[in-house]
Amino acid sequence: MKIILKKTYPKILFLFLSSSVFFIILYSALYFYTRKVEKQVYTASNEQFYSEVKSFLILDSKPITVAINNDTNWDEFVNFIKTRDAKWFNETIGNEQEIYKVDYLGAYDQDGKFIIRKASPKIKSIDFVPKQAMINLNKSGLSRFYMKIPEGIVEVIGASIHPSNDPFKNKTKTSGYFFVARLLDKNFLLNLESLTNSKINFIDKVKESENEKHHIFATIVLNDCEGNKVTNLFFKRDFDVYFENMLTILYLIFVAFFINFIVNLIFTRKWVYSPLNLITNVLETGNRKSIKELKSTTGEFRYIGNLFEENNEQKKELINAKIKAEEGDRLKSSFLANLSHEIRTPMNAINGFTDLLINTKLNKEEKLEYLKIIEKSGKNLVSIIDDLIEMSKIESNQVTPNLTNINLESCINELYETIKITIPKSKEIDFRIIENKQSVPYNIISDETKLKQVLVNLVNNAIKFTDKGYVAFGYEVDDKNAKIIFKIQDTGLGIDKNNHKYIFDRFKRIDSDLSIKAGGLGLGLAISKAYVEMMGGTITLESIVEEGSIFSFSIPLEYDKEQRIIVRSIKSSDDSKGKEEGTILIAEDDNINFLLFQKIIKLRNYNVIRAVNGQEAVDICINNPNIDLVLMDIKMPIMNGFEALEKIKVIRPELIVIAQTAYSSSEDEVRIYNSGFYGYITKPINREKLFEMFDDVFRNKY
Numbered sequence: 017m018k019i020i021l022k023k024t025y026p027k028i029l030f031l032f033l034s035s036s037v038f039f040i041i042l043y044s045a046l047y048f049y050t051r052k053v054e055k056q057v058y059t060a061s062n063e064q065f066y067s068e069v070k071s072f073l074i075l076d077s078k079p080i081t082v083a084i085n086n087d088t089n090w091d092e093f094v095n096f097i098k099t100r101d102a103k104w105f106n107e108t109i110g111n112e113q114e115i116y117k118v119d120y121l122g123a124y125d126q127d128g129k130f131i132i133r134k135a136s137p138k139i140k141s142i143d144f145v146p147k148q149a150m151i152n153l154n155k156s157g158l159s160r161f162y163m164k165i166p167e168g169i170v171e172v173i174g175a176s177i178h179p180s181n182d183p184f185k186n187k188t189k190t191s192g193y194f195f196v197a198r199l200l201d202k203n204f205l206l207n208l209e210s211l212t213n214s215k216i217n218f219i220d221k222v223k224e225s226e227n228e229k230h231h232i233f234a235t236i237v238l239n240d241c242e243g244n245k246v247t248n249l250f251f252k253r254d255f256d257v258y259f260e261n262m263l264t265i266l267y268l269i270f271v272a273f274f275i276n277f278i279v280n281l282i283f284t285r286k287w288v289y290s291p292l293n294l295i296t297n298v299l300e301t302g303n304r305k306s307i308k309e310l311k312s313t314t315g316e317f318r319y320i321g322n323l324f325e326e327n328n329e330q331k332k333e334l335i336n337a338k339i340k341a342e343e344g345d346r347l348k349s350s351f352l353a354n355l356s357h358e359i360r361t362p363m364n365a366i367n368g369f370t371d372l373l374i375n376t377k378l379n380k381e382e383k384l385e386y387l388k389i390i391e392k393s394g395k396n397l398v399s400i401i402d403d404l405i406e407m408s409k410i411e412s413n414q415v416t417p418n419l420t421n422i423n424l425e426s427c428i429n430e431l432y433e434t435i436k437i438t439i440p441k442s443k444e445i446d447f448r449i450i451e452n453k454q455s456v457p458y459n460i461i462s463d464e465t466k467l468k469q470v471l472v473n474l475v476n477n478a479i480k481f482t483d484k485g486y487v488a489f490g491y492e493v494d495d496k497n498a499k500i501i502f503k504i505q506d507t508g509l510g511i512d513k514n515n516h517k518y519i520f521d522r523f524k525r526i527d528s529d530l531s532i533k534a535g536g537l538g539l540g541l542a543i544s545k546a547y548v549e550m551m552g553g554t555i556t557l558e559s560i561v562e563e564g565s566i567f568s569f570s571i572p573l574e575y576d577k578e579q580r581i582i583v584r585s586i587k588s589s590d591d592s593k594g595k596e597e598g599t600i601l602i603a604e605d606d607n608i609n610f611l612l613f614q615k616i617i618k619l620r621n622y623n624v625i626r627a628v629n630g631q632e633a634v635d636i637c638i639n640n641p642n643i644d645l646v647l648m649d650i651k652m653p654i655m656n657g658f659e660a661l662e663k664i665k666v667i668r669p670e671l672i673v674i675a676q677t678a679y680s681s682s683e684d685e686v687r688i689y690n691s692g693f694y695g696y697i698t699k700p701i702n703r704e705k706l707f708e709m710f711d712d713v714f715r716n717k718y
Contacts, residue, residue: 056299058229061255066234068334069212069251073236075338077160080116080173080196085158087112088175088194089183097125097177097192102132109194110134120170120197123177124150126190138199141165149174149241150193157185162200162238162246169218169238169247170197200249214253221248231255256323265315291317298324366393394700417550421459421576422467424500428490431468435475443483450490450503458575460500466547467571473540474504474567482508485564493573499553504567511559519557520545544569598644598714599623603633603660604676605652609699613647616703620710630655634663637671645713646673648693658691665692672713676701 087093087109096104105123113121113134122133122143128150130143144165152159153176160173174195175185182188198204205216214234234251291313297306307328310321369386372378378386432449439445471489478487485507492501511519520541548555548569559565600622604610610626617624625643627633631654637643646664650657661673675688675696688696694713697706 053295053299054229057295058232058255060299062232062234065214065232065251065253069214069234069236071338072212077171077173080118080198081158081160083112083116084173084175084194084196088177089180089185090177091180093177093194094179094191097123097131100131105132106134116196118196118198120195120199122195122197124193124195126192128193131192138201139165139167139170139197141167145172145174145193145195146241149195150176152241153193154190159241161241163240164246167199167201169200171200172197172241212251212253214251216252217250218247219250229255291320295320295324304328363393363397366390366397369393417463418465419461420464422462422464423459424456424491427464427468431471431475432489435472435479438476439479443479445479445482445484446486447479448486448488450488450505452490452492454493454495456493456500456575461574461576462571463547463551466551470544470547470569471502471504473544474569477540478504478506478508478565478567482506482564494570495573498573499570500573501568501570505564507564510561510563510565511557512561513559516557516559520555599625599640599642600710601625601627601633601636601640601643601646603627603630603646603648603652603657605629605649609649612701616701616706620707622710629653630657630660633660637664638667641668643671645710646671647676647697648673650675650677650688658687661691661693674709674713 092104092108096109109121109123113136119136120133120139121135122145123131124145125131128147133142135141144163146163149159149161149172153174157178158173158175160171162169162171164170172195174193176190177192177194178185178188178190200218209216219235232253232255236249236251238246238249240246291310294306294310294313295317297303298310307321307324311318311325313321369390373383373386428449432447436447439447475487475489478489487504487506487508489502489504491503494501545555548571551571553569553571555567555569557565557567600617602610602613602617602624604613604626605628614624614626625636625640627636630648630652633646633648633652634655637646648657648661652660655663657675657677664671664673672694673692675693677684677688677696677698685696695709697709
């Protein structure tokens with residue numbers, strides 16, 4: 017019997033070929049699927065990057081938009097368009113250039129004619145805003161666009177000017193136009209590159225590269241006021257999601273297939289298919305479980321999983337940053353609205369009662385009552401401005417501790433006597449000092465001015481919100497922890513526990529009927545907290561509504577053991593002050609300010625001479641040897657105060673010259689003393705401080 021052997025080679029070959037075909041099909045499907053996922057990842061990342069950049073640019077310009085919208089709904093700005101008072105514009109709007117953080121401020125009248133501008137040295141152009149932009153503002157009220165000027169590309173934000181009773185700019189006719197612009201120069205681009213972690217260029221035509229897979233791009237079209245493209249802002253960021261290694265893995269799988277098809281199939285499914293499905297799931301749904309599983313894989317897929325997780329974290333951070341920025345804008349807008357209200361309230365009283373004094377027949381008692389109201393409103397206004405200036409100095413790190421020896425017992429007693437006489441008689445308050453268990457045996461070393469300011473702020477705050485009961489303050493020594501703890505207690509209104517976290521916030525005031533009635537910006541506590549921390553201490557609050565509050569703050573305890581403490585009595589006023597006679601030259605170009613000086617100084621036995629500019633002041637000092645003292649205004653025509661002082665000191669080096677200025681920053685103070693002035697006084701003038709300086713000068717002179 018003949019045995020016919022069936023050939024197995026064709027079957028093996030068939031199996032091989034069929035397996036190869038299956039593998040090739042599987043490999044091809046996997047390859048194209050990988051390319052598809054790569055494209056999806058790249059496309060999604062590009063879209064996300066574009067959305068991120070676009071949102072950031074809008075967010076970056078939002079503070080400017082809020083500020084310009086507030087300024088252009090202002091009655092005084094409407095009045096400026098009519099009067100074209102350059103001084104008002106420079107001192108009010110021009111001084112806000114730093115707040116806007118822009119390079120150009122420009123105002124136009126209702127016919128689109130240029131009025132005035134204030135610009136940084138970067139921009140030399142004067143009138144470059146097109147008429148079409150103003151036509152657009154008649155409809156929209158607010159717009160943002162870009163344009164080319166000789167200095168480069170600028171972002172322009174404009175708003176139409178309307179009275180304050182037309183916040184939506186749709187009830188009244190446009191009074192004028194106000195534009196701010198910032199130059200998109202190298203510094204702007206460098207700052208934007210740092211914030212967006214990308215490279216930025218201006219390009220007129222976008223060129224996309226098919227082979228560029230290691231970077232993502234975003235192109236922002238910058239349009240002018242007519243919607244025409246000015247240029248493109250091109251962003252480029254490194255893109256670290258690579259798929260080249262995937263192809264290598266696929267090639268290895270292809271070779272390994274011939275070794276063990278089944279094993280290869282299992283591990284291919286484990287190493288390739290599952291991670292790709294996870295990536296797809298993450299891209300399509302953002303599933304966190306899929307990201308976690310992807311991170312538990314090996315190789316590049318774990319890296320991709322980490323990138324997805326980092327990407328999600330970045331999204332969270334961006335959202336949180338956006339929420340925080342929006343909250344900050346809301347707080348600042350609320351603060352600015354409160355600031356506007358608090359400034360306009362005393363100004364309304366000053367203007368209103370001044371008008372009554374001028375245009376109404378009043379008896380002596382009524383005139384005295386109105387003058388007291390005007391004086392009180394003026395002091396409130398100065399207090400608000402002082403708080404704003406002090407907070408600004410603190411924010412810009414211009415305030416530093418000035419350590420001196422402090423007689424703490426005398427300091428507490430002086431504050432007690434000073435504050436006691438200011439308590440309104442209508443309040444039934446027992447004002448007292450808390451007895452301490454242990455007095456300090458020596459003088460301490462700290463900043464006396466800031467310590468007194470904190471105590472005055474906290475005690476006055478307690479008195480303001482307490483109608484009956486007691487207000488007490490004092491200190492105790494903690495030798496163990498080397499610190500002094502001050503406490504201010506009251507039985508006043510109290511503060512709700514939910515508001516404790518906001519009480520020291522400079523942009524948030526707790527609104528209640530009593531706080532609104534009391535008025536103010538609420539910066540006193542923020543300034544106090546800053547001062548305490550500046551002195552190396554901390555401040556806390558304990559309060560129960562309707563029961564009262566306890567403010568506590570500590571400062572480091574450092575003794576000056578060379579000076580044992582001596583409790584000094586409160587200084588009484590010296591009745592002999594101002595009895596000396598002398599000749600005073602007042603260098604002041606403003607007639608009203610001179611009249612005020614003249615009326616104040618005439619209360620003493622001083623002879624008054626006037627100079628209306630710096631040159632005249634120099635001539636009078638040279639030709640009149642009887643002049644004992646000069647009050648020199650810093651800003652004067654022909655020759656300013658610094659130049660006049662320099663010439664006077666050459667001829668009469670011994671003559672005492674006191675500066676008078678509306679500015680009192682630390683830089684101004686340093687410049688004044690370095691120039692050779694004896695001292696300075698700030699406007700508005702405090703009569704007591706002025707006479708104290710005179711008394712000191714003439715006491716030393718004679």
